[in-house]
Amino acid sequence: MSQNALLVLEDGRAFAGTSYGATGETFGEAVFTTGMTGYQETLTDPSYHRQIVTQTAPHIGNTGVNDEDDESQKIWVAGYVVRDPARVSSNWRATRSLDEQLTAQGIVGISGIDTRALTRHLRERGAMRAGISTETLDPAELLKKVLEQPPMTGADLASEVTTFEPYVVAAQGEKRFTVVALDLGIKTMTPKRMAERGIEVHVLPATASLEEVLAVNPDGIFMSNGPGDPATTEHPTTLLKELLQRGKPYFGICFGNQVFGRALGLGTFKLKYGHRGINQPVLDRVTGKVEITSQNHGFAVDAPIEETVQTPYGTAEVSHVSLNDNVVEGLRLTGTDGRVLAFSVQYHPEAAAGPHDSAYLFDRFVELMEGRN
Known part of the structure; x- marks a missing residue:
């Protein structure tokens, strides 16, 4: 059952939505990717370690998840942001849904937000620290936690x-x-x-x-x-x-x-x-x-x-x-x-x-x- 979720950027911009994947709290650098396909490869790319990834394509999860397309042994993104997650996955290679995969690996995500507005904000202001939470739903409180996180500059990962x-x-x-x-x-x-x-x-x-x-x-x-x-x-x-x-x-x-x-x-x-x-x-x-x-x-x-x-x-x-x-x-x-x-x-x-x-x-x-x- 989905819960309310909140995304807060380090400059105070906040987006309220619904949980997608695991519930809880996560932090990382907010970035966006413009690919309209290949979300499984994106999620399992180690280069996304410590990053909260926003998909600019509005509909994500329609082909589910399979056992052949992973680019590593696990999902590396710190958090996941989508606008319209697929209600049903439909592909002959799919073995489970994307939501199930995110939940199984403890990846906290948020859905139902205006990802176009978020992307425009990041293009204008730049990539920045962010947090997603289903536990801290007060923007001011979540912002305090975001500002405690280390920046990507200087990170040896x-x-x-x-x-x-x-x-x-x-x-x-x-x-x-x-x-x-x-x-x-x-x-x-x-x-x-x-x-x-x-x-x-x-x-x-x-x-x-x-x-x-x-x-x-x-x-x-x-x-x-x-x-x-x-x-x-x-x-x-x-x-x-x-x-x-x-x-x-x-x-x-x-x-x-x-x-x-x-x-x-x-x-x-x-x-x-x-x-x-x-x-x-x-x-x-x-x-x-x-x-x-x-x-x-x-x-x-x-x-x-x-x-x-x-x-x-x-x-x-x-x-x-x-x-x-x-x-x-x-x-x-x-x-x-x-x-x-x-x-x-x-x-x-x-x-x-x-x-x-x-x-x-x-x-x-x-x-x-x-x-x-």
Whole structure:
């Protein structure tokens, strides 16, 4: 039975609605995602750790939940905000409803609020701390609790979502390469996309040492997506510097792009409200092609778009940019002979959820390890 629920933002804006999922109280950074589908992948994406996610699409839950589309072992969002939850789920793959899944995993949500007004507010004021409660229904009281929560800026969260033990995703068919993937919040589909290309993927914890990485004798290094402020992520940045110094081919996605930027001596900054959804247009400045991408990030790399940067490892340049706001969406490192040594993107080419426009990037990683770039 649904209960009354309240959402309060840190600037005092409040929305009254009905509970969706578990009852109780939760806090996190309020953000929005524009995807009209793929809510199961969104909920189980570790990059959403400590975030209260608002779906801009009004009708959520119509295809239920299945056992194949999770991107990790659990739901990571701190809270969930929808306008019109489906009363009945209808899909041949569904095994239960979204409401049941949220309840089973203790995810506190709210429904029946004007998500358009909430989204406009976050676009104008920026992502901010928030709370959802079915217990504290006085806005002033809930606001006090919201203001006690830590902000996302300065949050080091990769260690909270990474795997505790290394594991291997075997290559499909003939094994061609071995890759170490540092898990900063990796999604299940990412090593699968590499395995499809004959890559044996050794997924290591975010705390893995240089010796542990080199012990695998990898042909390439990969760093995944993940939550938190990249400015606080010291160990992966230091590790990547050591690996770049040794000439290891590198591919980074999302958080891995930000770590790559820091390793190259570039800064990072927090976006006003971030990029989240599966309809984000990006220009590949190398090919001139535009791709529609899946994204989930609240921070970005601070790099000059029209200039190259000399680093101890080679020449760095911006390879991809957002066509919405000109934010850096990819980096490329080349040697003195013009050969690509490492690259990264700020979006999700594994397409979970999202379009397949960017799948070629995994092929580009293979070419990098073959020395054909």
